[in-house]
Amino acid sequence: MDIVAELLNGSKLAISRAITTVENEYDEATEIMQKIYPNTGKAYVIGITGPPGAGKSTLTDKITKEYRSRGKSVGIIAVDPSSPFSGGAILGDRIRMNELTMDDGVFIRSMATRGSLGGMSRKTAEVVKILDAAGKDIVIIETVGVGQSEVDIVKTADTTLVVLVPGLGDDIQAIKAGILEIGDVFAINKADREGVERLNLEMEMMLDLDQSETAWRPKIMRTVASQNQGVVELVDAIEDHSTFLTQSGMLEKHRFERTRNEILAMLDEAIKIYLMKKVAGSKFESLTTEVNERKNDPYSAVKSVLSEVLK
Amino acid sequence: MEKRIRVLVAKPGLDGHDRGAKVVARALRDAGFEVIYTGIRLTPEQISEAALQEDVNVVALSLLSGAHNTLFPRIVEMMKAKGLDVLTIGGGVIPDADIPGLKAAGIAEVFTPGTPTEKIIEYIKANVK
Amino acid sequence: MANESLKAKKEAFDAKVEKALAKNPERVNLPKLRLATPLDIEGFDYEKDLGMPGEYPFTRGVQPTMYRGRFWTMRMYAGFSTAEESNKRYRYLLESGGTGLSCAFDLPTQIGLDSDDPKAEGEIGKVGVAIDSLADMEILFDQIDLGKVSTSMTINAPASVLLAMYIAVAEKKGISADKLNGTIQNDILKEYAARGTYIFPPKPSMRLITNIFEYCSKNVPQWNTISISGYHIREAGSTAAQEIAFTIADGIAYCEAAIKAGLNVDDFAGRLSFFWNAHNNVLEEVAKFRASRRVWAKVMKERFGATNPKSWMLRVHTQTAGSMLTAQQPDNNVVRVALQTAAAVMGGTQSLHTNSKDEALALPTEDSVRVALRTQQIVAEESGLADTVDPLGGSYYVEALTNQIEAECWDYIKKIDDLGGAVVAIEKGYIQREIQDSAYKWQMEVEKKERIIVGVNKYQIKEKPPEGLLRVDASVGEFQKGKLAKMKAARDNAAVAAKLAALEEACKDESVNLMPVILEAVKAYATLGEVCGVMRKVFGEYQPTVSL
Numbered sequence: 001m002d003i004v005a006e007l008l009n010g011s012k013l014a015i016s017r018a019i020t021t022v023e024n025e026y027d028e029a030t031e032i033m034q035k036i037y038p039n040t041g042k043a044y045v046i047g048i049t050g051p052p053g054a055g056k057s058t059l060t061d062k063i064t065k066e067y068r069s070r071g072k073s074v075g076i077i078a079v080d081p082s083s084p085f086s087g088g089a090i091l092g093d094r095i096r097m098n099e100l101t102m103d104d105g106v107f108i109r110s111m112a113t114r115g116s117l118g119g120m121s122r123k124t125a126e127v128v129k130i131l132d133a134a135g136k137d138i139v140i141i142e143t144v145g146v147g148q149s150e151v152d153i154v155k156t157a158d159t160t161l162v163v164l165v166p167g168l169g170d171d172i173q174a175i176k177a178g179i180l181e182i183g184d185v186f187a188i189n190k191a192d193r194e195g196v197e198r199l200n201l202e203m204e205m206m207l208d209l210d211q212s213e214t215a216w217r218p219k220i221m222r223t224v225a226s227q228n229q230g231v232v233e234l235v236d237a238i239e240d241h242s243t244f245l246t247q248s249g250m251l252e253k254h255r256f257e258r259t260r261n262e263i264l265a266m267l268d269e270a271i272k273i274y275l276m277k278k279v280a281g282s283k284f285e286s287l288t289t290e291v292n293e294r295k296n297d298p299y300s301a302v303k304s305v306l307s308e309v310l311k
Numbered sequence: 312m313e314k315r316i317r318v319l320v321a322k323p324g325l326d327g328h329d330r331g332a333k334v335v336a337r338a339l340r341d342a343g344f345e346v347i348y349t350g351i352r353l354t355p356e357q358i359s360e361a362a363l364q365e366d367v368n369v370v371a372l373s374l375l376s377g378a379h380n381t382l383f384p385r386i387v388e389m390m391k392a393k394g395l396d397v398l399t400i401g402g403g404v405i406p407d408a409d410i411p412g413l414k415a416a417g418i419a420e421v422f423t424p425g426t427p428t429e430k431i432i433e434y435i436k437a438n439v440k
Numbered sequence: 441m442a443n444e445s446l447k448a449k450k451e452a453f454d455a456k457v458e459k460a461l462a463k464n465p466e467r468v469n470l471p472k473l474r475l476a477t478p479l480d481i482e483g484f485d486y487e488k489d490l491g492m493p494g495e496y497p498f499t500r501g502v503q504p505t506m507y508r509g510r511f512w513t514m515r516m517y518a519g520f521s522t523a524e525e526s527n528k529r530y531r532y533l534l535e536s537g538g539t540g541l542s543c544a545f546d547l548p549t550q551i552g553l554d555s556d557d558p559k560a561e562g563e564i565g566k567v568g569v570a571i572d573s574l575a576d577m578e579i580l581f582d583q584i585d586l587g588k589v590s591t592s593m594t595i596n597a598p599a600s601v602l603l604a605m606y607i608a609v610a611e612k613k614g615i616s617a618d619k620l621n622g623t624i625q626n627d628i629l630k631e632y633a634a635r636g637t638y639i640f641p642p643k644p645s646m647r648l649i650t651n652i653f654e655y656c657s658k659n660v661p662q663w664n665t666i667s668i669s670g671y672h673i674r675e676a677g678s679t680a681a682q683e684i685a686f687t688i689a690d691g692i693a694y695c696e697a698a699i700k701a702g703l704n705v706d707d708f709a710g711r712l713s714f715f716w717n718a719h720n721n722v723l724e725e726v727a728k729f730r731a732s733r734r735v736w737a738k739v740m741k742e743r744f745g746a747t748n749p750k751s752w753m754l755r756v757h758t759q760t761a762g763s764m765l766t767a768q769q770p771d772n773n774v775v776r777v778a779l780q781t782a783a784a785v786m787g788g789t790q791s792l793h794t795n796s797k798d799e800a801l802a803l804p805t806e807d808s809v810r811v812a813l814r815t816q817q818i819v820a821e822e823s824g825l826a827d828t829v830d831p832l833g834g835s836y837y838v839e840a841l842t843n844q845i846e847a848e849c850w851d852y853i854k855k856i857d858d859l860g861g862a863v864v865a866i867e868k869g870y871i872q873r874e875i876q877d878s879a880y881k882w883q884m885e886v887e888k889k890e891r892i893i894v895g896v897n898k899y900q901i902k903e904k905p906p907e908g909l910l911r912v913d914a915s916v917g918e919f920q921k922g923k924l925a926k927m928k929a930a931r932d933n934a935a936v937a938a939k940l941a942a943l944e945e946a947c948k949d950e951s952v953n954l955m956p957v958i959l960e961a962v963k964a965y966a967t968l969g970e971v972c973g974v975m976r977k978v979f980g981e982y983q984p985t986v987s988l
Binding site: 082083085086087088089090092095101102114 | 337339343349361
Binding site: 324326330351 | 548550551553559560562635636637638675676677763767768800801802803879880883886893896897905906911912914984988
């Protein structure tokens, strides 16, 4: 099967296989990514994050259905953490999205973080490109926002939606975890519960404190995802943000920065690999030992490695 | 290279007895597999489609209602029609007499009540494509 | 203190034992209590903790003489294939000395789908009898005197519809609703938490349940309107204490819903019944039964202020643990069931279903059902366990265990109260997670052989595949679909449409009791799927909380 041609045609089998090659870092991955790259950059990318139990999957399900009713095709990447003990994972986001499974305009892929979260954000970005190249209008990345690393995954998005729930003390936790600062749109889900007003107020106050000079003030929306309440308005808010980004030229600016960061990150890694190859493993080991035993210092060690490579 | 065995644990049919499916899902995770768990009451269409989108190496079906002879083969057929070649195993209250028929229909192995999860894990490791 | 000397003796004994253990260690995974003495039930107050049977707090049982007058109801859960086939099995059971019926419905029926629904494919008549309309119900109870027999129906999400059909059948036979005796399971919360045959979200489901409470208190006064079930929670893997704790928490939620709907606690509480699992560990099970009665009595009297002693009583149906039956050496299951029966009887159950030895493999055959029923009869007539009330009362070990399970139960109830009650605890996945953790722990203990299941992880043999299993004829689905099509062609479809339209309107108005409206619809031969379809349309469907 010509995986690239099929993928560009929207074949689900090809999309699925391509994602696997990226996820497992197979050799073909680079070639596939190279070939599909010209076809990327069309999809609008939405990141959805928030604390566990906020109802992100249900909300993703409902947002997707709303986009479908607006005639958009959707790709979903649901990221869950791998177990630090076994490396395995239970990926349960599809449970909330079983109805979407039979919609031909939707493709859902569950991914585990597999240890390196830094690596994960790169892989997620690549999977976004695969879904983008396959013709999805919207790509949603859903991930549990409990730390900075998960936040990085969502940062590849054009619009970041942060989902919170009232009454669980999550509000305070969220502020601590710093996910409030990354939200372009906030959804207070399960808004039929007590404590909505308080949480809303707290968030408005947080936003008032924000010193950054942007013309966009994040919107705070209320939803009851399980009853499909507030979803249309929420999608409208996401669209408003998208319009703002486009009209202000910020979308281009963000995407340019992201491309630049991508190239830098890849260069970084390529150089590291090159260096490690050049300065063969054994030499690096002995160098480390010298430094560790204070027979050498790390600054001189780096200098000596570089001088060897950059002749 | 970071390769992991991906398993779809699915419950076709209408029964809600998910104790076995959940225990197996956990045991597989603890054995280092990535488990896609899809909940109860799934149609063969949904299961085969999820297997496609998730590009799983294994589909593990659990059914306790007695509808296995109807539903298991249908899932295998649908996956084949989508171009998938996935190791498919089944479990639940399944009489021995039904097992040859299920195997002929493409269910690689059937695990009946009392099977240690360790045995399922070993089977998958030995037979995964 | 009189116990000082005993305390000293016990300490000396423990020290001695510790030394001996260094040489011969005990088995793993045993309960902490090695030897129960009066020290383990310090503060024990007979009148307060046990009292007389038939009196608060009912620790020793809900009737004054328990089985010395009448045995428990031997109620065998049965039903498979079509109404025609199941009717034959019911009449066989009644002729064999069974004293009550217990109807098992197939899964499409349990989740409100007709046999011609595509999702029903492969499931029709498999785990119980398929009921599509009043026509099937008429066949199911053909030649059975509904004025005499008591009928238990394992039906939850569509309980209102099946109860309505039962009332309608009786009416046709000339038996008025106030003469009817029986139980509907009607326990939706455990469906969300453990069993999985839910349809609607919690709010409309709770409305249906309180509608039934109210309707029956006026029209079907002898009917047990709910069987709040721990059985399935235990089958899903919970511990004994979790089984009763989560179930009593569910019971509290039902009472709160009914009181909120304007009902008086004493008007419905006497018709609440419970459903326990009789598991393998005999003494723990007996303690569980006793503890559950004491907890419920306190809940009803102290929390809800019920004043009628009937409201305080936890009356219970029991089934032996299906999940403890082994597919390996199935004859051994007869022994397991006998011990589980002993536990249920010493625990003081009001009725009992005993599983058949072949149920880990398939639905039971008539022969194996007979052995299961005979097991109850042997325990009743020969064993002596039924000859005195609460025979284990006063055993240091069983009293200590009863206290311990009760304490654990209160801890859980407090935790669930703090979360906002059973409904919220289920929505948050708390109860499901607790059950799953216990299930996983059990499985790992079995795999590490810290827990022995004879024939499964010890004493295995090479076996021939079992023979003579019951198979449900694959043509059942077609037969049932044909019958349904014929019925639909023969009924007054305009009348059905009108009744369904009325039901839709009623569903939208929360102040309306839906029971009479549903009764009208089923009398016009609206199908189960049609009635539930209308409710699905108005109420929506439940989205499960799954946390692993």
